[in-house]
Amino acid sequence: MSGYIGEFTALLFLSLALGLDAFSVSLGLGMQRLRLKRIALIGIVVGQFHVIMPFIGIILGRIISEQIGHLTTLAGGLLLIGIGAQIMFSAFNHQAKKIIQPIGGGLILLAFGLSIDSFSVGLSLGISGVKTIVALLLFGIISSILCWVGLLLGRKVRGFLGVYSELLGGSILIGFGFQLLFG
Template sequence: MEWALPQWGQLITLFIIATAMGMDAFSLGLGMGMRGILLRQVMLTSVSVGFFHMFMPMVGIAIGRILGVLVEQIAVMIGGGLLIFLGINMVYQAWGKSRANTSNNTANVSSIWGVLLFSLSVSLDSLSAGFSLGLFEVDTILAVLLFGWISMLMAGTGLLLGRHVSTWIGGYGEAVGGMILIGLGLRFLV
């Protein structure tokens, strides 16, 4: 079975959005990794982040589909506006005062509650992105799997690299993710 051009376009778009959403997990993982983390904690945290990045967009897509039926004509504008808002928020957090010291703002992943809190906090943006995607005709299974898989890989990579690099990479990575979302949001509005 061959994919048509719109299906490839959807895959590429979802991959880009999933990567942008995973930048937050990557940047926070860098900060957390610099504090020192066991390999077992890296695995548990990465899988938990992946799960929440699957669950939250699925909820967002469901809500977006329900509201999309109600606001048919302006659904695309709302979705694009939300992506722009998420992107601006990510860029602001990357360079704003709230992320001035990433290593002090991360949760402690030595307990299961710390892992769950960290995973939930980095996946909240995915809820909003899922809502935006729900306003469009998107393949839910593909979106959810890409969000989960990519964020799991990016969180694990950030946690592992955190021991070896300085904090500036984390902020720039999140800023790049935010700019990608802004670009995609503008594309939907134009």
């Protein structure tokens, strides 16, 4: 029985660690003008990707080695840097339309970038043979909750920062992208 509790506790902490990136990026993203309906949808999609990506990683982890994990981290970091740079550029150029918004394809790209580290974790979990359903449910639920908290906090902070909120939000995305690449 203590083995199950230990494994659950480890998965819970791993879920929190994976969800913290969704929280920090959502904090920056929440500084944009987002409606509550959009915030709810973003959290759901990010949570779904935090289930799908590690599931794919678990399947592939049982088939291939861990060497692909470095490429996924590189792709996720570059994607977040690109989104952050675009947000900052649009803050300086008020006439520029935002290329990537958390709507449709932009939301899919954002959720993919946030969950790419979950894929790498899934690779290692697939090799270790962890309880797949429990891990995936925890990853999805925790990341959705942390994403919603970050978006709502960012929305509140936006009122205090005004015009500079987009610059701060973009810099948070860029900083997290660099942290993924070099951290």
